[in-house]
Amino acid sequence: MENCVKTLKWETMKQKAKEQFWNVTNSNGGVFPNSSAFLAQLEAALGVPKRKPREVLKEWQDEGTEIIDKWDIRCCMKLAKCFPSCLPKNTTLNSIPTIEQDEKDDWVVIFN
Numbered sequence: 001m002e003n004c005v006k007t008l009k010w011e012t013m014k015q016k017a018k019e020q021f022w023n024v025t026n027s028n029g030g031v032f033p034n035s036s037a038f039l040a041q042l043e044a045a046l047g048v049p050k051r052k053p054r055e056v057l058k059e060w061q062d063e064g065t066e067i068i069d070k071w072d073i074r075c076c077m078k079l080a081k082c083f084p085s086c087l088p089k090n091t092t093l094n095s096i097p098t099i100e101q102d103e104k105d106d107w108v109v110i111f112n
Contacts, residue, residue, distance in 0.1 A: 006088040010073050010099075010107035017083035018068050025061050038082045041067055073099055076109050087111075 071079050076097060080087050087093075091111045098110040 006091060006111040007102075008088055008109050008111070009102075010076070010109055013076065013079070013086045013109055014068050014071060016086035017071075017079050018065055020083040020085045021064050021068065022061060025057065025064070038064075038067075073107050073109070 068079070068083075076099070077093065077095070081093055084093065087095075088111060095111050098112070100108055100110060102108050
């Protein structure tokens with residue numbers, strides 16, 4: 001099987017992560033991603049670790065979106081571990097991407 005190069009704009013990757021985050025948090029009455037690291041960031045940012053997710057759903061969604069918006073591209077695979085649907089099809093979490101700027105100076109993540 002031949003390897004093909006998959007290029008994804010960083011903003012697109014973050015948008016897909018936000019869509020997965022919102023889909024998960026909106027389904028089942030406020031179920032959150034199964035990532036303790038992401039939830040810890042969310043709780044630390046809001047300072048509300050003792051409150052139940054359903055009580056703070058809108059706050060968590062807004063804060064989660066902001067965390068994703070500010071995500072450092074150098075940690076793109078950590079984002080992918082939290083939100084695997086942001087990866088191109090048939091790309092694994094073990095992939096090691098290259099990060100570059102394209103001809104329009106947009107950041108892109110390249111998977112070989």
